[in-house]
Amino acid sequence: MMHVVKMKKKVIEVIRKSVVATCFYTGLLFAQLPNSITSADAFPIYAQQAYPNPREANGRIVCANCHLAQKPVELETPQAVLPNEVFETVVKIPYDTAQKQILGNGKKGGLNVGAVLVLPEGFKLAPKNTLSEELKAKTKSVYVTPYSPKQENILVVGPIAGEKNQEITFPILSPDPKKDKGVYFLKYPLYVGGNRGRAQVNPTGDKTNNNALLAKGTGKITGIDQNEKGVIVKIEDTNGKVLEQSIPAEYSVTVKKGDLVRQDQQLTLDPNVGGFGQTEREIVLQDPNRIIGFIGFSVLTMLTQTMLVLKKKQFEKVQAAEMNF
The missing domain is CATH 2.60.40.830 (Cytochrome f large domain)
Structure with missing residues (x-):
């Protein structure tokens, strides 16, 4: 043991x-x-x-x-x-x-x-x-x-x-x-x-206090009493025993008098x-070096394309002159 x-x-x-x-x-x-x-x-x-x-x-x-x-x-x-x-x-x-x-x-x-x-x-x-x-x-x-x-x-x-x-x-x-x-x-x-x-x-x-408050027992809610610190929820079990649970004012209570609750059921909204x-x-x-190489390649490509276009224009002019002759 x-x-x-x-x-x-x-x-x-x-x-x-x-x-x-x-x-x-x-x-x-x-x-x-x-x-x-x-x-x-x-x-x-x-x-x-x-x-x-x-x-x-x-x-x-x-x-x-x-x-x-x-x-x-x-x-x-x-x-x-x-x-x-x-x-x-x-x-x-x-x-x-x-x-x-x-x-x-x-x-x-x-x-x-x-x-x-x-x-x-x-x-x-x-x-x-x-x-x-x-x-x-x-x-x-x-x-x-x-x-x-x-x-x-x-x-x-x-x-x-x-x-x-x-x-x-x-x-x-x-x-x-x-x-x-x-x-x-x-x-x-x-x-x-x-x-x-x-x-x-x-x-x-x-757990921190940054969670919904849960019922500490199973039973019927017989009272929700206000006080200077918040509310006190009273839960009466099947044997007539009343459990009082204090809930600070910063929490929003979701249950009401007469509700039946189970143990660990939420009594408040999740804060x-x-x-x-x-x-x-x-x-x-x-x-x-890759950037320099890419820039060099781009410039070379642009110059090549430009030279091809100029050469094409020159060839077209020669063709036109031969046809007129």
Whole structure:
């Protein structure tokens, strides 16, 4: 019996650690705001050590494990870049700024946004001294960091205020194949994940308060009483025992007196207004010699075509003169 209990404890511990590892992004975002987040500060380091790549083998970015709702995200990037070139990649995270979310303290507030950008090997965050004045102005209020010292091609940002940052600019420096022998002049994929709002699952694996509240028992609702903090829903089971469940004022109650409810049935609307999305694009690392060769070939082709046209006109004039003679 004791052996079974120990085995159960080990299984629970493994599941808890697995959830923490896959929810690294939530913890990583929380770590950048240590003054406003209290319970998740310790998880980013643990998650980064346990999960070095935020993109799973099936292509999904692990942020989706905590941010359960799906929302759109857009990625704008140049079609092609030259070696050792600084360019910008823009991640768009659209949402209705009039919407408010339930914060960790139970009150309602604005939404934050965050993003993770997975670049090809060799691409990295551009140093500040290489940025143009225009690019410096675009990235002034955004703090972009590499995911880890060994993963410079993976960049993260957030959480930052969503009202002013629905478009996040990443300054990127392309690699030079002449200096980096592991990089070639090819077409490469870029992956991005962006979220707005709080997650539904904590790094510890338990649910946040950003979820619909569920009935704690089965029975008939005999009362919904208002108080200064919200409402108290009274559920009477078949044995006549009354269960009182407190619901904060920030939630919208969907049941009414006399309704029959089952355990774990929703008593409120889902308060979540945020969500996570991911997309991908392709970028070509272009060889300057190819461009020079293409321009030379185009000029040569145009000159050849022009000479053929002139020669044809000359031949037509000779033919006309011979016929008149």
